Amino acid sequence: LTKEAKDILYKIGTIILEKTSNEVEIYGYTDDQKTTLDNIYPSNWHLAGARAASVASFFTGEMKNRRSLERIGDVKNGLFDINYFYNSLRFFPISAGDRDILQEIEYLNASNKSEKNILNSKFQNGEITAVELQKSINQLDQSYNNKVEELRNEYRRIDILILKERIR
Numbered sequence: 001l002t003k004e005a006k007d008i009l010y011k012i013g014t015i016i017l018e019k020t021s022n023e024v025e026i027y028g029y030t031d032d033q034k035t036t037l038d039n040i041y042p043s044n045w046h047l048a049g050a051r052a053a054s055v056a057s058f059f060t061g062e063m064k065n066r067r068s069l070e071r072i073g074d075v076k077n078g079l080f081d082i083n084y085f086y087n088s089l090r091f092f093p094i095s096a097g098d099r100d101i102l103q104e105i106e107y108l109n110a111s112n113k114s115e116k117n118i119l120n121s122k123f124q125n126g127e128i129t130a131v132e133l134q135k136s137i138n139q140l141d142q143s144y145n146n147k148v149e150e151l152r153n154e155y156r157r158i159d160i161l162i163l164k165e166r167i168r
Helices: 003-016 044-070 072-076 099-124 130-155
Strands: 023-029 091-097 158-163
Touching: 003 044, 023 044, 044 072, 099 130
Parallel strands: 023 091
Antiparallel strands: 023 158
16 A cells, blocks of 8 residues: 555544444455566456455554554553454455456447447448548547546545444
8 A cells, every 4th residue: 555545544444443333345446457477466356355455454453553552541541442443353355356347348349349330331331431431430449448548547446335234
């Protein structure tokens, strides 16, 4: 985790971990890019799991230690139980891998091919010229590439979900 990510997680953690007793799910995401041979993660699924696990580890390790030092007086006086709030059993790392983004990119690809087929039909029927066909195909390709890049940026994230516990 970067320093900026830890700062944000610290602010979030002081609220969701110390103000609730709910279970926390942490989702790690990746994009559709294949991992390289020199990557320590054999797949995007492993990378997503590692991202989620790093957030859970931050909450139950580094943040727990930092908060206990900050609240040492409360801990000594029994007013703050650090082990209750930072219990690792409250965290569930869940990896979504690249399944969702691949599905969306497949849809975009099918839509792009369909649009190109329509353009080719118009060209063959004489409705548009070769120059217009090429210009339209270039615009479709650019639009497709932009949408894929937007999806990749959207899926480079980590989500944290607080589960409400049911009262029985």
